Each structure stands twice: as C-alpha cells, then as structure tokens.
Amino acid sequence: MxxxxxxxxxxxxxxxxxxxxxxxxxxxxxxxxxxxxxxxxxxxxxxxxxxxxxxxxxxxxxxxxxxxxxxxxxxxxxxxxxxxxxxxxxxxxxxxxxxxxxxxxxxxxxxxxxxxxxxxxxxxxxxxxxxxxxxxxxxxxxxxxxxxxxxxxxxxxxxxRSSAKSYRGADLIGARLRNKNLTSADFRGAYLIGADLTNADLSRADMIGADLRGAELSGADLSTCLFLTQPQVNAARGNARTKLPPSLTRPSHWNASPSKRR
Known part of the structure; x- marks a missing residue:
C-alpha cells in the first residue's frame, strides 16, 4: 500500500x-x-x-x-x-x-x-x-x-471477529485494562485516551476510529488488530514488547521514552 x-x-x-x-x-x-x-x-x-x-x-x-x-x-x-x-x-x-x-x-x-x-x-x-x-x-x-x-x-x-464483545463508542478514558483478554473486541470509535492496556491481548480487535492518545500499550498484542493505523500507534505509548502488525512501524519515541508504569 x-x-x-x-x-x-x-x-x-x-x-x-x-x-x-x-x-x-x-x-x-x-x-x-x-x-x-x-x-x-x-x-x-x-x-x-x-x-x-x-x-x-x-x-x-x-x-x-x-x-x-x-x-x-x-x-x-x-x-x-x-x-x-x-x-x-x-x-x-x-x-x-x-x-x-x-x-x-x-x-x-x-x-x-x-x-x-x-x-x-x-x-x-x-x-x-x-x-x-x-x-x-x-x-x-x-x-x-x-x-x-x-x-x-x-x-x-x-x-x-468471533466475539460479540463490544466497546463501540465507549468512554474508556483512563480505564485499567492491563492483562485483559480483549480478543476480537469491537473498539470502533472508543475513547481509550490514557487507558492502561499493558500486556492486553487485542488480537483481531476492530480499532477503527479508536482514540489511543496516551494509551499504554507496553507488552500488548496488536499484531492482528483490524484496521489499526499508524497515527493511532504514534499517539500511544509502548515498548519493545508491544506487538504490532507488520505493516506498521514502531514509533521512535517509544524507545526514547519507555513506559514507567508498572
């Protein structure tokens, strides 16, 4: 593309x-x-x-x-x-x-x-x-x-997606979702600003329009997310363990500013 x-x-x-x-x-x-x-x-x-x-x-x-x-x-x-x-x-x-x-x-x-x-x-x-x-x-x-x-x-x-789990348009600002199994979830248009998704499994999750500004993605698996874009990834925080789709690039600021959350 x-x-x-x-x-x-x-x-x-x-x-x-x-x-x-x-x-x-x-x-x-x-x-x-x-x-x-x-x-x-x-x-x-x-x-x-x-x-x-x-x-x-x-x-x-x-x-x-x-x-x-x-x-x-x-x-x-x-x-x-x-x-x-x-x-x-x-x-x-x-x-x-x-x-x-x-x-x-x-x-x-x-x-x-x-x-x-x-x-x-x-x-x-x-x-x-x-x-x-x-x-x-x-x-x-x-x-x-x-x-x-x-x-x-x-x-x-x-x-x-095999799941009917829907967070479409949901207000998840600052939500604590670390270690959650969110496989195949629908996050279309969801507000995930500042959400903690550390080590979360987002396999096959639909991410169209999801707001990931400041979201913590350290260790999260987004490798098979549906419709995840580079701007969404750039707006978030992550680390070397964050799994991204092969079409997307790991933002340089992730390496420069590693997460301090635990």
Missing amino acids: DELKGDCANCFGLCCVALPFAKSADFAATKDAGTPCRNLLADHRCGIHDSLRQKGYPGCTVYDCFGAGQRVSQTVFRGNDWRAGEREKMFAVFPVVRQLHELLWYLAEARRLDPHRDLDDAYAEVEQHTVAEPDDILRLDVAEIRAKVNVLLLRTSERL
Whole structure:
C-alpha cells in the first residue's frame, strides 16, 4: 500500500500549509489554514522533522495524509506548486482527498484480510474520485461515500471477529485494562485516551476510529488488530514488547521514552 503512505518528497507541504492548528499540548504555536507553518522550508520540507516532539509539535507526529499529499500535488494539480498555482482551490481539495485516501487505506486493509469483489469495486470507485478534476472533487458528498464504505468494513469486521464483545463508542478514558483478554473486541470509535492496556491481548480487535492518545500499550498484542493505523500507534505509548502488525512501524519515541508504569 505504498501509494497510501505519505511521500513528502512529492508533495508541496500541503499538510503544513492548508491545515490549521491551535497552540496547545500538541502544537507550540497557532497557525491559520492556508498559512505556512513557521517550520516549513523553501523546499516544502519540515525544518524540525527529526525533533518535532522535543520542539513542541507532537501533533504533527500523529498525522498521516495516507498519500493524499502527493496525489493532490502530482495528479490532481499536475505538479503545479501552490505558490504559483491555484492556491485556495488546492487547499480546499487536499482535506477532501485526504478523507478519501483514508477510506482507501481501510478498504485496502479489508481486501488484504478478507478479499471480496465488492471491496475491489468500492476501492476502484473511491480511487476514481481522487483523480478527478478539482471542481468535481469539491462537489463530492464525502459523508455519503464514507457511509457506503463503512457498510463493507463492518461486514468484513463481523466476518473476521468471533466475539460479540463490544466497546463501540465507549468512554474508556483512563480505564485499567492491563492483562485483559480483549480478543476480537469491537473498539470502533472508543475513547481509550490514557487507558492502561499493558500486556492486553487485542488480537483481531476492530480499532477503527479508536482514540489511543496516551494509551499504554507496553507488552500488548496488536499484531492482528483490524484496521489499526499508524497515527493511532504514534499517539500511544509502548515498548519493545508491544506487538504490532507488520505493516506498521514502531514509533521512535517509544524507545526514547519507555513506559514507567508498572
């Protein structure tokens, strides 16, 4: 799924310009939509990419465009830089395509886990939207597209999970779930902020939309989780014993800041 991974070398720094953020624990400064981040270099690279957390920008480390940046830059706008091109339109198109690329990532994962023709057809349909003309993209009803895709993702989840254990949308902020057997549980949209999942077994758990900010995953088994994304993992805490799906990367800050919980 390389086309669904951010390729900053082929993007015009869209996430660093088009999107807004407010000064908070996640960002050291406030930035308006359409205004370049103070750390953006002339070549569209981030000047503090290797030290974002240390410089007060952990929010950037948990963001993923799922490849939308290069799609918009190189395909939709045919390699025309926003500095000399259709600036406002490009900035409006980017978040729409980002949502579509996230859906493509989930569909690609579903196809890998449980191949079906309906998933293939849905992937092709959504992908076609991402290469349309800018005005056509801006006219899309993304909520309607997401609803159609969600039906297929739910069907895939139900086929792959053997448990009816559901925590869908549950408030599990700070919950103590260490050493729990959570195999095949449904955590879609659950709030797991700061939850203690140390050594928990999350095999085949559905993690779509689960908020894992600050969640403790040391020793947890997420190796066969359904629909777990890199941003979710980046937002959590873990260690060398945390088991991740082979498609995801162990965040560098896990090694730099090992858990102190026991």
